[in-house]
Amino acid sequence: MSPKTLYDKIWDAHVVQEDEDGTCLLYIDRHLVHEVTSPQAFEGLRMAGRGVRAPDKTIAVPDHNVPTTEGREDPAQMTEDSRIQVAALDKNAKEFGIHYYPVDDVRQGIVHIVGPEQGWTLPGMTVVCGDSHTATHGAFGALAHGIGTSEVEHVLATQTLIQKKSKNMKVEITGKLRPGVTAKDITLSVIGKTGTAGGTGYVIEYCGEAIRDLSMEGRMTVCNMAIEGGARAGLIAPDEKTFEYIKGRPHAPKGAQWEQAMEWWKTLYSDDDAHWDKVVTIKGEDIAPVVTWGTSPEDVLPITDVVPDPESFSGGKVDAARRALDYMGLTPGQKLTDIKVDAVFIGSCTNGRIEDLRAVADVVKGKHVAEGVRAMIVPGSGLVRAQAEEEGLAEIFQEAGFEWRLAGCSMCLAMNPDQLAPEERCASTSNRNFEGRQGYKGRTHLMSPAMAAAAAVTGHLTDVRELA
């Protein structure tokens, strides 16, 4: 048998049919659904008189639109349009008989946090969702990627997708990370190195000692941003940590089925002599705590650096950088640590898990949010929130002057009431710093939870390692 990558193995196990030109019909094991990209798909089914082929493999949760303030059951908190979208998901979930976590369920949260938390996401699966950050689930060694609404409809109707295989790319992070460096710094640094189109056409497998050393939460952070690097999906081979995380979750296999699953899961790794179409290697010790300075996730620099000069780039990037600095209100040569922030957002499917909140608590304990800074912490799910309260983290946050919110996407994309005002500057743990992403003319700097926490207490971008 010829050697295979992890991606090859999962792919091969899911091909229903292959055409001569390599176009495949791929079987989908889990289909996650949220309120923004699904209404037109369900409407399409209805119009064609089709049903959902595998309702027990389809899981829905509203997250993008929902307000994250107390009392959000009150419809007055949502705009008319948002209410209609959430109500449409309620109705579609009921009518088509799919699994559903409504807004008032403690298990509700961001779809990419809920899936793993409930044990829906398992190694070796194919997972799709009408959302680009579906890549998150790759942390379990599942082939997971985002799809458009037409494809959502296609999966609902047929439980398959029409796909062509991507190429294999290996991103290896060797050795150990230095203190203060986190999973977020790894994933941002990789994009900084390869660019936002560097992964286009590939599925990335992250490997190496620094990746092995990460917790499952950290691995999800890394895979989450595979899409920002242009890749179709990110993958990490499952290991003991993965199995430990999954065991006992509500929808994880139990008893004899667990044993049977483990037998297969343990074969899910890339063979030693497997073929890679592209390899990127980064030394763990070379990665610093980083922030973004521009309006593309590839605009990454170590926090110790200065705002770059657009002329230092080449090609179309010169104009793009000029435009970005103008938008961000920054001058070349300015020290990154001199950039003042108005807001701090901690949350999102990149960094809304318990470990992220613990990292924030470590930094802010006994300190206070700087004067004039609005800082909010939005847990990724109701269960993360409950756990943070149990561990006493919520108290630390509130004493430090953070707003402590209910679960949802919140200011990651500002489709709900949480938004930046024009020209407001935000230190954010989310994944996109595009123009207008967090609110019209809002300015976003991406970073790790610890770095965002440090910015909250000092009022400017800060090297968390220097914070006493």
Place this chain on the structure above:
Amino acid sequence: MEKFEKLSGIAAPLPLVNIDTDMIIPKQFLKTIKRSGLGVNLFDEMRYDREGNENPDFVLNKPAYREAQILVAGDNFGCGSSREHAPWALADFGIKAVISTSFADIFFNNCFKNGILPIVMPQEVVDVLMKDAEKGANARMEIDLEAQTVTTSDGETFSFEVDPFKKHCLLNGLDDIGLTMEKVGAIDTFEAKASAARPWV
């Protein structure tokens, strides 16, 4: 879906790199539960000011390009979110083809589902086409999907690659759900086999 065969239309130049789907259609317009009507908000934040007045400098607001059917854009077009609202907005505006050196994966796939042809060309060719697009309304670019060619207003012709299956669907206006439904037997067989091998799924 509408068929795509040949197109002769005005091409608008958009020389920015990394045009993301938030720029193509900002999130406040994702709250619709319909597919239509998004064209007025295409490139909203570049096209209008806060009060909703047109920005006269934006290419699609210029008289020469208001009827544009083709976009020529910088590298990595359509990156970011998976929102199909981006191709819906392009299609609703009247855009039928986008030419760039590269496209983000999900956006690229979404285009084909909505009758839009994304064309990948090398940088030198995009540069020539960008120049041609800058000529405005008098210059019509021609795209022939069957022959896989783009022809400038000066008659210079360039070939492009396209996936044969996607080409077939676009040429014939085929809906892939219908096509897949015809393979239901194969899906049933696979499902039975897979659930015996991996009963926990």
